[in-house]
Amino acid sequence: MELRHIRYFLAVADEGNFTRAAEILGIAQPPLSQQIKALETEIGTQLFRRVPHGAELTEAGRAFERIARTLPGQASEAVRQARKAAAGETGLLRLGYTGTAALNGIVPACIRAYRTGFPDVELQVTEANSLALVQALLDDRIDMAILRPSTSDPKELTEEFLTDEPLVAALPGSHPLAQKEAPIDLSGLSEDPFILTPHSVGIGLLDAVVDACRAAGFAPRPGQMASQIVSIVSLVAAGLGVSLVPRSIAQVKVAGVAFRPLTGAPRLVSLALAYRKGRLVPPARNFLHLARKQIGTGIQTVSDSD
Secondary structure, three states: OOHHHHHHHHHHHHHOOHHHHHHHHOOOHHHHHHHHHHHHHHHOOOOEEEEOOEEEEOHHHHHHHHHHOOHHHHHHHHHHHHHHHHOOOOEEEEEEEOHHHOOOOHHHHHHHHHHHHOOOEEEEEEEOOHHHHHHHHHOOOOOEEEEOOOOOOOOOEEEEEEEEEEEEEEEEOOOHHHOOOOOEOHHHHOOOEEEEOOOOOOOHHHHHHHHHHHHOOOOOEEEEEOOOHHHHHHHHHOOOOEEEEEHHHHHOOOOOEEEEOEOOOOOEEEEEEEEEOOOOOHHHHHHHHHHHHHHOOOOEEOOOOO
16 A cells, blocks of 8 residues: 555545546546555455445545545654654754863853754763763764863774863962962972873873973872862862863862963863764764854864764
């Protein structure tokens, strides 16, 4: 049974006449009669009876009509929904982000723009460290992630640059360099223990901190390790060491912690959108396009694009 058989059936039912129905459908009357006969043969019963003024539905025909009336509309809706899904206007977007990214203004701006532009897409948001997000992408547990990119990230991923932000020093309130509001020379922290993230959690931020210290002429003295940015700041507040964190973290006021900018050329840490090559589903593609609009000039590709 084909959808055109349903349309032919409904036209005859509406007109009560094969000739008029054929004119409305734009076909000749004999082929229409043949199609209706084929439909009746497939169903196994007569749907119309011939009467002097045309044709009328049998009891079986009326029963068939009650359901058949809904089919063209359902088919049109099915086509519409399929096209919306292909365009990424419906469906599901599984988005991951690293905790250090949450306070950067570009991240909530991208999510707000996406929710406004695609309200019918279900958005599932997951927070995790960058290495966990990378593994979730490889395991197809998320579609896209906002993370701190690293040169050691797997080649199966495409990472597209979102934004840079400078690193700032996070110091215990009692630290001598915290007593003034002026930017500090990073080399002044060479004797302090640094609270760092372990390699097993995230490499992007760790690499940025180590590179900044080396550029200042020293290797950071390892102190306590902390897996989350909140833990890093908490340990700094406890006086267990110092750290370097993205500037956006400084907007969170934490008792016992002083955030200070660094002198000299800014030491930057990046944010990127990451997704698995060949796995950019339509909702994720739309998120990527909106993110490009948010930063204005377009996203630069860090690794080979999809």
